[in-house]
Amino acid sequence: MDNNxxxxxxxxxxxxxxxxxxDPIGVRTxxxxxxxxxxxxxxxxxxxxxxxxxxxxxxxxxxxxxEKMGLPGQSDETLQNVVNxxxxxxxxxxxxxxxxDD
Numbered sequence: 001m002d003n004n005x006x007x008x009x010x011x012x013x014x015x016x017x018x019x020x021x022x023d024p025i026g027v028r029t030x031x032x033x034x035x036x037x038x039x040x041x042x043x044x045x046x047x048x049x050x051x052x053x054x055x056x057x058x059x060x061x062x063x064x065x066x067e068k069m070g071l072p073g074q075s076d077e078t079l080q081n082v083v084n085x086x087x088x089x090x091x092x093x094x095x096x097x098x099x100x101d102d
Contacts, residue, residue, distance in 0.1 A: 007045075013089045014041050014048075022082045024065050024074060040064055049091050057083045 018037040019028050027033035040061075047057050058079040065073045 010089055010091055011041050011045055014044055014086060017082065017085045017089070018044075021085045022061065022074075022079075024069060024071055044086065048086055048089070054080065054083045054087070057086070 015034075015038060018040065019034065022037070025036070027036045030036075043060065044057070047060060052060075058076065061079050061082060062073045065071045
């Protein structure tokens, strides 16, 4: 498998988590809205493979909710649960691909 494939798989897993665990606007079951959060995947991926702490990622997601979506923002516990699910995605090969041209 090539590294670009591994990155795509990791980003698809992030997409699924955002829809299933986060979903602040309730589009999880809307077939035509499955890409609703795709604009946020890239930076979340970068935070996850970088040195961002859980609280950094929680704050990033909260800013998406409050500044980009105009929502009041979900609880720290809810957002931490999202981060916990995101942390379970395997990034080892994808991380290698993001920083090396093998």
